[in-house]
Amino acid sequence: xxxxxxxxxIAREIFGSGQVSLPLGNAxxxxxxxxxxxxxxxxxxxxxxxxxxxxxxxxxxxxxxxxTDEIAIIPPVSGG
Amino acid sequence: MTDIRLTNDxxxxxxxxxAVMTPQAGGIDVFIGTVRDHTKGKTVLWLEFEAYESMAIMxxxxxxxxxxxxxxxxxxxxxxxxxxxxxxxxxVVIAVSAAHRDAAFAACLYIIDTxxxxxxxxxxxxxxxxxxxxxxxx
Numbered sequence: 001x002x003x004x005x006x007x008x009x010i011a012r013e014i015f016g017s018g019q020v021s022l023p024l025g026n027a028x029x030x031x032x033x034x035x036x037x038x039x040x041x042x043x044x045x046x047x048x049x050x051x052x053x054x055x056x057x058x059x060x061x062x063x064x065x066x067x068t069d070e071i072a073i074i075p076p077v078s079g080g
Numbered sequence: 081m082t083d084i085r086l087t088n089d090x091x092x093x094x095x096x097x098x099a100v101m102t103p104q105a106g107g108i109d110v111f112i113g114t115v116r117d118h119t120k121g122k123t124v125l126w127l128e129f130e131a132y133e134s135m136a137i138m139x140x141x142x143x144x145x146x147x148x149x150x151x152x153x154x155x156x157x158x159x160x161x162x163x164x165x166x167x168x169x170x171x172v173v174i175a176v177s178a179a180h181r182d183a184a185f186a187a188c189l190y191i192i193d194t195x196x197x198x199x200x201x202x203x204x205x206x207x208x209x210x211x212x213x214x215x216x217x218x
Contacts, residue, residue, distance in 0.1 A: 008132045009202030010213040048218045053200070056135040072132055072200075078214035079129065079136075079160060079201030080113050080172050080192055 001026055003065055005037065006072040011050065014043045024065065030054070031061040033071070050075045081155040082148070084140045086131055086201075088163045096175045100155035105177035109184035111192050113172035115165050125206045129162045129171055132200040136160070139199040147176075147191055151183035158191060160201060171203075 002023050007015040022036055030052045038045040051074040052059050058074070065071065083099060093112060100108055115127050140158055147153065157175040165171055174191050178184040203214045 006132070008200065009130055009204075010216040012130075013213075047216055053132070053135055056138050058198075072135065074132070074135075074200050075202065075213065076215040077196070077198065077200055078203040079131075079199050080196045 001028070001067045003028075003033070003067055003069070003071055005033070006070070008072065009075045010047065011044065011073040011075050014041050028065050029061065030059050030063045030065065033065060034061070037073075044073070048076050082144050083157045083159075084137065084144060085159045086133055086136055086140070087159065087161060089161075091159050091161055091170045091173050093170065093173055096157045096159060096173045099157050100175045100177040102154050102177060104179065105154045106179050107181040107184050108175060108177045109181070109188040110176075111172070111174040111188050112170055113192075115167050115169050115171065117167045119205055122207050124167065125208065126167065127165045127171070127206070128204045129160075129165065130202045130204070131160070131162050133162075135200050140195070143191055143194045143198070146194075147187045150190070151178065151187045153178045153183060153187055156187070156191075158195075160195075160199070162201070 002021050005020050012018050053072040053074050054069050117124055154177045159173045161171045174188050176184045176187045205212050
């Protein structure tokens with residue numbers, strides 16, 4: 001399956017775009033997506049940390065992804 | 081009454097304070113974030129704030145819900161800005177009214193501290209010799 005991933009802040013700059021597409025096996029988890037993404041965008045792995053949001057909620061690494069999910073990379077937040 | 085807002089427009093501090101005034105309140109606590117002109121000894125020219133808007137609003141709603149569960153509050157305003165902000169401008173305003181000051185102080189501190197940890201908003205600092213996403217790298 002292909003999933004679409006939104007990037008914000010430094011993740012958007014690393015992707016070179018606000019949204020990228022990534023091929024993943026069916027029933028791939030957030031952890032699977034992280035490793036595939038970091039292979040394609042090594043600078044992502046150099047961040048202090050980053051979270052993954054699925055459908056506007058922080059998601060655990062064990063969460064299974066669906067092609068219809070809204071997935072986003074959340075670098076360390078710095079609002080306020 | 082709670083009022084949560086994420087906006088590109090300048091924040092109106094006085095309107096935020098007026099919005100939480102009520103005869104039932106014995107006090108109002110306000111936090112106003114302002115753009116500082118330096119960080120780690122370097123001069124900051126301006127900041128840019130970017131948000132994952134739909135999720136930021138949801139996380140702000142969670143914080144407000146948690147604050148109103150923890151403390152007896154009357155009214156609460158949480159406004160955050162996005163886009164380019166100059167030195168001295170205001171990225172965030174939190175105003176809380178309660179019957180007694182302890183609840184207002186505690187809730188206001190909880191809201192700004194939690195916002196800085198969970199709400200998907202990012203700040204980029206612009207210097208004379210470059211630009212940096214705050215907290216991105218170890």
